[in-house]
Amino acid sequence: MDATKKKAVTVAPDTASKRIKLSRQFSAKRSRMEALHGIHCHIPDLFGDPAPPYQRHSATSRRAAERIAxxxxxxxxxxxxxxxxxxxxxxxxxxxxxxMPMPANTQRPRRIELVADGFVKSSGKTRITRSGDYAVVWVAC
Structure with a gap:
């Protein structure tokens, strides 16, 4: 299947109401963050693709994607x-x-999705990690 084609996903009514509730919670978090840090963040609607990616060969990956959707x-x-x-x-x-804090298995896939959607990009810089390796520094577009 072509990676640019997206699979249609049917959202059950209970899931839709959860998404509305989560959207309201996110708006409140964003407002608190803007007040706390004194910045205005224009954050676009991120509901574009409701189904997180998963490794098709892995049942546990699929269950995790369904759980976090x-x-x-x-x-x-x-x-x-x-x-x-x-x-x-x-x-x-x-x-x-x-x-943030956020587990690696939650943060990294979300950052990858943001890069793919054009909201985040590499700064062209790297920094040394705790293990002594170099890591890409990511910035919001």
Whole structure:
């Protein structure tokens, strides 16, 4: 299947109401963050693709994707809002995971989705991680 084609997903009524509730919660979080950090973050609607990607050969990956589906858009929003608050200094994946805090298996896929959708990009810089390796510094577009 072509990677650019998206699979149609039917959203059950109870899932739709959960998404509305989560959207309201995200808006409140964004407002609190803007007030706390004194910044205005224009965060676009991140409901575009409600089905998070998963490894097709892995039943556990599929179950994890199904479990996080109702929250994926808010997690993307949290990652984008965090990067926007970092400004041009940006953050590496490790820094995001440590400072947000968010587990690597949640943060990294959301950042990858934001890169694919054009909301986040590489700054062209790298920083040394705790393990001594170099990591890309990501910034909000």
């Amino acid at each position: 109702p929250m994926a858009h808010t997690k993307r929003g949290e990652v984008l809002a965090f990067l926007a608050s970092c400004g041009p200094n940006g953050a590496t994946d490790e820094e995001m995971q440590r400072r």
